[in-house]
Amino acid sequence: MQKLFALVDCNNFYVSCERVFNPSLAGKPVVVLSNNDGCVIARSNEAKDAGIQMGQPIFQCRDLVSKHNVRVFSSNYCLYGDISGRVMDILSHFTPEMEIYSIxxxxxxxxxISGDPADYAHDIRHIVKKWVGVPVSVGIGPSKTLAKAAAVVAKKVSRHEGVFDITACAQDILSVMDVADIWGIGRQYSRFLRQHGIETALDLRDADDTWIRKNLKTPGLRTVMELRGISCIPLEQSQAPKKTIVCSRSFGRKVTDLDELKEAASAYVSRAAEKLRAQKSAASFIEVTLTEFPFNQGAPATHIASMDIPVATSYTPELISYAKALLERVYKKGPVYRKAGIMLSGIVPRGRVQASLFHPCHEGPREHVLMETVDAINARWGTGTIVCAASGSNRPWWMRQAHRSPRFTTSWKELPLVKA
Ligand SMILES: [Mg+2]
Structure with a gap:
């Protein structure tokens, strides 16, 4: 049977999330900034029209911001993550078979599905907009790669009203689509392909199989097959547990003091350990990274220390003690630091932790229950309701978020107020 896929893509997602609780932003130019209020990572269509570029540092767009009265927001991942969960939940009611590809x-x-797939997609669009308030585009095609291509048309060509089925007209669309815009063809591959006269998606679709296999290997050939409407990339429904978990952030100000660095490292370990427990794993390796402020335009010096954990664990206080010890190993008095990071790896399922004859296990049933309780409280009452004292309370090093909107849906203190 012919396969059929839909790609549902939230339009300008972070900006759309900001608009859900702040309708006055509708029709206005809006941008969202990266951590520490650095660069533009999301733009409303109006901000795109005003000439603000993706990835541009905000200080470079000050003139455009004031000229067009652009509304600027710090990123609010608590809000975006929660809204994303709601959208995905609705989508899961339309089909049991789906793959969450990104936020x-x-x-x-x-x-x-019975009837016209485009009608079905319009229903999806309508319901997501009505129930969550986020506009989405839907691309439909006989393979994931073609559905991705269709979603671009759905988003860009307004007369399609957010839904486009590429099945009957793939040839026309692919002939005007740049080879670099195909899902799975990176910038590097597209440069190589262009050198060999393959410029559009159609050129790639009609390329010689043997040549593709030789130069782009099996994944490349898979993409070519997908462009021909033969589905080769199945849905990935179960999310495999992560093999490494990283938490790394730039500081909101310059940091020189070891105690402040320990607080930051403890906070990042806590976050990473929470993710570790959520996937029911334990880590047997920990690495701490400390990055200095760059001197004279040179590459910033990065210091790394790591250790094997004797008995794999997901117990936050134990992981914090390792992180602090590693930090003491790399820290030097004098340099100014701008960023710290924690990586947990050597990840194993929690039920299969190898005990050691020589080292005590710090994570017994009591510790399990303690961590489960802390995670449950933080899930119910908001991230950071209960934290380890080691991660500090004032957190002067915390990233800059001067323009963050309230966490409307995940923090009781920040619920929207309705005045009647
Ligand atoms: Mg999107």
Whole structure:
């Protein structure tokens, strides 16, 4: 049976999330900034029209911001993550077979739906907008790669009203699509392909199989098959547990003091350990990274220390003690630091932790229950309701978020107020 996929993509997702609770932003130019209020990472269509570029540092767009009265927001991942969960939940009611591809995109299996797939997609669009308030585009095609291509058309060509089925007209669309814009073809591959006269998606679709296999290997050939409408990349429904968990942030100000660095490292370990427990794993390796402020335009010096953990663990206080010890190893008095990071790896399922004859296990049933309780409280009452004292309370090093909107849906203190 012919396969059929839909790619549902939230339009300008972070900006759309900001607009859900602040309708006055509708139709206005809006941008969202990266951590520490550095660069533009999301733009409303109006901000795009005003000439603000993706990835541009905000200080470079000050003139455009004031000229067009652009509304600027710090990133609010608590809000975006929660809204994303709501959108994905709605999508899961339309089909049991779906793949959450990123925070704002999901592939849906459309096999066996009755009626016109485009009508079905319009229903999806309508319901997500009505129930959550986020506009989405839907691309439909016989393979994931073609559904991705269709979603671009759905988003860009307004007469399609957010839904585009590429099935009947793939040839026309691919002939005007740049080879670099195909899902799975990176910038590097597209440069190589262009050198060999392959400039559009259609050129790639019609390329010689043997040549593709030789130069782009099996994944490249898979993409070519997908462009021909033969589905080769199945939905990935179960999310495999992560093999490494990283938490790394730039500081909101310059940091020189070891105690402040220990607080930051403890906070990042806590976050990483929470993710570790959420996937029911334990880590047997920890690495701490400390980055200095760059001198004279040179590359910033980075210091790394790591250790094997004797008995794999997910117990936050134990991981914090390792992180602090590692930090003491790399820290030097004098340099100014701008960033710290924690990486946990050597990840194993929690039920299969190898005990050691020579080292005590610090994570017994009591510690399990303690961590489960802390995670449950933080999930119910908001991130950071209960923290380890080691991660500090004032947190002067915390990243800059001068323009963050309230965490409307994940913090009781920041619930929207309705005045009647
Ligand atoms: Mg998107």
């Amino acid at each position: 704002d995109e999901a592939f849906l299996c459309m096999d066996g």
